[in-house]
Amino acid sequence: MFKVGITGGIGSGKTTVCKIFELQKVPVFYADLEAREIMSSDEKLIDDVKAAFGADIYNTDGTLNRSKLAKLVFNNDSLLGELNSLVHPAVFRAFDKWVDRQTAPYVIKEAALLFESGSYKDCDATILVKSPHDLKIKRVIQRDLITEADILKRMAKQLDDSEKERLSDYILQNNEQEFLIPQVLNLHQNFLKLLGSNDSN
Numbered sequence: 001m002f003k004v005g006i007t008g009g010i011g012s013g014k015t016t017v018c019k020i021f022e023l024q025k026v027p028v029f030y031a032d033l034e035a036r037e038i039m040s041s042d043e044k045l046i047d048d049v050k051a052a053f054g055a056d057i058y059n060t061d062g063t064l065n066r067s068k069l070a071k072l073v074f075n076n077d078s079l080l081g082e083l084n085s086l087v088h089p090a091v092f093r094a095f096d097k098w099v100d101r102q103t104a105p106y107v108i109k110e111a112a113l114l115f116e117s118g119s120y121k122d123c124d125a126t127i128l129v130k131s132p133h134d135l136k137i138k139r140v141i142q143r144d145l146i147t148e149a150d151i152l153k154r155m156a157k158q159l160d161d162s163e164k165e166r167l168s169d170y171i172l173q174n175n176e177q178e179f180l181i182p183q184v185l186n187l188h189q190n191f192l193k194l195l196g197s198n199d200s201n
């Protein structure tokens, strides 16, 4: 299966781009959503997280105490690294299982940390969604209950766009100056052509 990785900074428009691919019937695996999901369902991961962070990181009803975990890792890079080293491999496993069930000409994995997690190495092509810094901040403030300071802290934990650009095969500009949908449709046609697929959806 041909696998395309999509990434971009917080608020760049990754999910928006993926929704356009989905309209073209391309299956999308949302790695960050999956990570949230499996932290409450993957038995091995739950055991590993309890061993690393203490059993009380899960509530008595078995749900993850996300705010407690977030507080622990947000200002502690070593704990964040430890958490990622448990979660990322579990997400890779879930992705592999998901890919096995797909029948489309190609699939997409959307991940904020595609490069940082090493996940891109398993992709046949990578796309970076790029947006101007101020626009990303404006969009996230409009979308979430979050302060600019917190957005900047999150941005600081991600690779710079220049580094991501170097590692990406394709760039989509989501800057309110170039239309996004035609760029995505072009790329979709490009992948279908590359794969010799007759599927023109």
Ligand code: ATP
Pocket (backbone or CB within 6 Å): 008, 009, 010, 011, 012, 013, 014, 015, 016, 017, 112, 139, 140, 143, 174, 176, 180
């Ligand atoms: P995150 O990493 O924070 O999840 P993301 O990269 O997935 O963000 P989106 O959620 O797709 O980004 O976009 C951020 C916000 O900006 C959303 O509310 C989305 O609807 C809006 N947005 C993104 N691109 C556009 C666009 N081209 N035109 C209008 N709104 C947009």
